[in-house]
Amino acid sequence: MQEFNCDQQLSELTQVVTSLAPIGANLTFMAYADDIILFSKTESGLKHNFKILEDQLALCGLNINYRKSATLGITSKRKKWVCNPKPILKNDQGTITALTINDTYKYLGVKIGALGAIHTPKEDYIKAMENITKAPLKPQQRLKILREHLIPKLLHQLVISTVGSGSLKHLDALTRSYTKKWLKIKINCSKAIFHATADDGGLNIQSFLYLVPLLRYGRNCKLLGYDDPLTHIVTENVTTPAPVIAGTPVTTKGDVREHFGKLLHSSVDGKGLLYHTTCPKVHQWVRTAHHKWLTGRDFIRAVHLRHNLLPSGMMLSRLSSAHSKSCPVCVNAPYTVAHILQQCPRSHGARIKRHNAICKYVAETMTKLGFKVEWEPMLRTTEGPLKPDLLASIGECAYIIDIAICSDGIDPDKVYLDKITKYGPVADALVDTYSDIKLSAFVVNWRGAIAKRTLKDFEPLVTSKGFSTVSVRTLQYGNYIWDMWNRSTVVSFAEAEM
Numbered sequence: 001m002q003e004f005n006c007d008q009q010l011s012e013l014t015q016v017v018t019s020l021a022p023i024g025a026n027l028t029f030m031a032y033a034d035d036i037i038l039f040s041k042t043e044s045g046l047k048h049n050f051k052i053l054e055d056q057l058a059l060c061g062l063n064i065n066y067r068k069s070a071t072l073g074i075t076s077k078r079k080k081w082v083c084n085p086k087p088i089l090k091n092d093q094g095t096i097t098a099l100t101i102n103d104t105y106k107y108l109g110v111k112i113g114a115l116g117a118i119h120t121p122k123e124d125y126i127k128a129m130e131n132i133t134k135a136p137l138k139p140q141q142r143l144k145i146l147r148e149h150l151i152p153k154l155l156h157q158l159v160i161s162t163v164g165s166g167s168l169k170h171l172d173a174l175t176r177s178y179t180k181k182w183l184k185i186k187i188n189c190s191k192a193i194f195h196a197t198a199d200d201g202g203l204n205i206q207s208f209l210y211l212v213p214l215l216r217y218g219r220n221c222k223l224l225g226y227d228d229p230l231t232h233i234v235t236e237n238v239t240t241p242a243p244v245i246a247g248t249p250v251t252t253k254g255d256v257r258e259h260f261g262k263l264l265h266s267s268v269d270g271k272g273l274l275y276h277t278t279c280p281k282v283h284q285w286v287r288t289a290h291h292k293w294l295t296g297r298d299f300i301r302a303v304h305l306r307h308n309l310l311p312s313g314m315m316l317s318r319l320s321s322a323h324s325k326s327c328p329v330c331v332n333a334p335y336t337v338a339h340i341l342q343q344c345p346r347s348h349g350a351r352i353k354r355h356n357a358i359c360k361y362v363a364e365t366m367t368k369l370g371f372k373v374e375w376e377p378m379l380r381t382t383e384g385p386l387k388p389d390l391l392a393s394i395g396e397c398a399y400i401i402d403i404a405i406c407s408d409g410i411d412p413d414k415v416y417l418d419k420i421t422k423y424g425p426v427a428d429a430l431v432d433t434y435s436d437i438k439l440s441a442f443v444v445n446w447r448g449a450i451a452k453r454t455l456k457d458f459e460p461l462v463t464s465k466g467f468s469t470v471s472v473r474t475l476q477y478g479n480y481i482w483d484m485w486n487r488s489t490v491v492s493f494a495e496a497e498m
């Protein structure tokens with residue numbers, strides 16, 4: 001019933017405004033729901049139209065709230081214009097405030113004044129960021145609020161306003177500065193880490209500098225497409241050049257995504273995230289705050305490892321030549337996070353623990369689904385004895401699974417295929433016991449990307465959240481290896497041989 005009345009009032013309102021006489025200008029009004037703007041070339045014209053509007057609204061039982069209304073008077077003299085602060089509309093009920101040159105009026109969420117819609121929401125943005133910083137939240141929750149509430153809220157104002165690229169750049173710098181504070185990132189790093197999508201290996205935070213011009217472009221294109229004489233008046237001076245990024249015009253959000261993806265994957269620390277694009281579902285932990293067991297500290301450390309931000313010798317040598325680029329343990333090996341996590345003999349023991357942790361996760365998942373799981377069964381094959389990590393069976397069906405945590409420079413699918421080739425003879429050896437044998441490998445790289453073929457094999461058994469858990473757990477164990485390596489002072493090659 002309420003909705004019906006409201007609709008009826010709005011249709012009355014449309015009739016009212018369309019009956020206004022155009023005085024001295026083609027466009028006499030703009031209206032969105034009950035937000036109405038009247039235009040007139042002369043004061044008497046405005047008074048005349050205001051009277052008509054007020055009378056007609058009274059017929060529908062509606063009054064104009066004088067306290068919430070404002071007038072803006074602009075007069076032109078000898079090629080100069082001035083803002084006239086003298087009130088134009090007044091009667092027994094009161095006076096409608098006239099805006100001065102510095103005053104603004106909020107229309108559809110945007111502050112508009114004599115100088116146009118010049119309001120930069122910088123102060124509001126900083127205030128909101130400060131509030132998020134002070135609130136007792138985990139960093140992943142802060143990022144979620146930033147992505148899903150703060151940025152979209154500002155986008156509307158920015159798209160309608162005339163805020164320039166300098167201010168947009170400044171807002172982006174603010175976004176990155178607060179994000180760095182929340183994530184305890186203390187070094188200079190590529191902008192792409194922040195603005196690339198989570199699926200490309202970034203933190204999934206939109207950039208005002210690129211998104212606002214793109215949305216303005218889309219809006220203008222839409223306006224120009226309307227076959228309506230009044231809209232044509234508004235769009236007469238509208239031009240629609242597509243925004244340009246690095247010399248290339250961009251017309252879709254996909255183009256912006258591609259730009260930041262390429263930027264990330266061409267950076268020193270981001271090139272190892274190339275395979276993240278092949279497994280979008282595993283990056284849920286970055287995009288959402290759904291993994292409740294993940295502490296703020298562990299989230300921050302996982303991000304640091306994923307983005308190669310740990311203080312390795314190679315990283316520190318970029319800041320000062322006093323730091324060595326070579327591993328202090330090995331001869332002729334680079335002092336990089338990749339070397340320490342994947343190759344260095346000092347971290348051998350911790351590496352085994354990471355491997356076993358992922359094995360345990362897969363085994364537990366299979367057990368929960370009713371599979372009987374055997375760890376490292378020794379199987380006699382035509383190629384000699386082979387020992388895959390897991391043999392999970394249920395009835396006539398058996399999964400032979402090997403687990404691998406590979407480097408970030410190799411396609412995880414290639415590692416998968418190598419494992420399948422290696423354990424092929426195991427399937428032949430089990431043919432008499434099981435009628436349905438599946439040969440698979442659970443391959444994840446140290447930065448959290450999972451092989452496409454692994455995802456396909458395990459899709460019926462593991463949820464997206466489950467894959468995301470494996471991704472972030474691998475990073476957590478990567479940090480454990482890093483800590484162990486930094487803590488141990490004695491190099492034990494004997495231990496490495498174990």
Ligand SMILES: [Zn+2]
Nearest residue numbers: 327329330344
């Ligand atoms: Zn080493």
